[in-house]
Amino acid sequence: MNFSTISVYRVLIALADALMVANAGDPNILSDFILPQDSYLADANFFTFTGMRSLMNAPARHHLSSIKPPHTHPRSAELLFMVQGSLEVGLVDTTDELYSQTLQTGDMFVFPKGLVHYQYNTDAKNMVVAISAFRSANASNVSVLSTLFTTGIMLLAMLCWPSPSRHI
Ligand SMILES: *[C@@H]1O[C@H](CO)[C@@H](O)[C@H](O)[C@H]1NC(C)=O
């Protein structure tokens, strides 16, 4: 093999790599979330996994209360794992259905990609420790409050309320 043949192979291999990278992208989802085929109607339990509660018996020791107000991650679903404490969580789908849940230590909850959600520690005496995992290196946060108030579009939203769209 001479030098130029090796170069051609290198280019071909690089192209093949590039094609594989292009094919590895997420397909765009066409629904808020996907229910199993034999499914009941979704409720908050659909997003919750409680199977690890019994493995997690660490007592809560710290004192803190916190709230993560309604926000979305436009580029990724979020998987939340409760390491310690109890947390109120909720998400709203695109039909304005609210799914809320009280999570305990060891629980997991999934917030589907792009849907508005919140996390709230109602017990001021006990600190919550939770780990969030995202499928995107930059899931991004969009705060519903700052979207509405810092841009001033809250006024438009109020003009249109309660109808989602109004022609003016
Ligand atoms: C992540 O996304 C935000 C916009 O949502 C952008 O401002 C920021 O630069 C991005 N960070 C990286 C490392 O790409």
Ligand SMILES: *[C@@H]1O[C@H](CO)[C@@H](O)[C@H](O)[C@H]1NC(C)=O
């Ligand atoms: C949300 O924003 C904070 C900083 O404002 C950043 O540290 C964090 O990584 C962001 N989360 C996601 C999922 O992008």
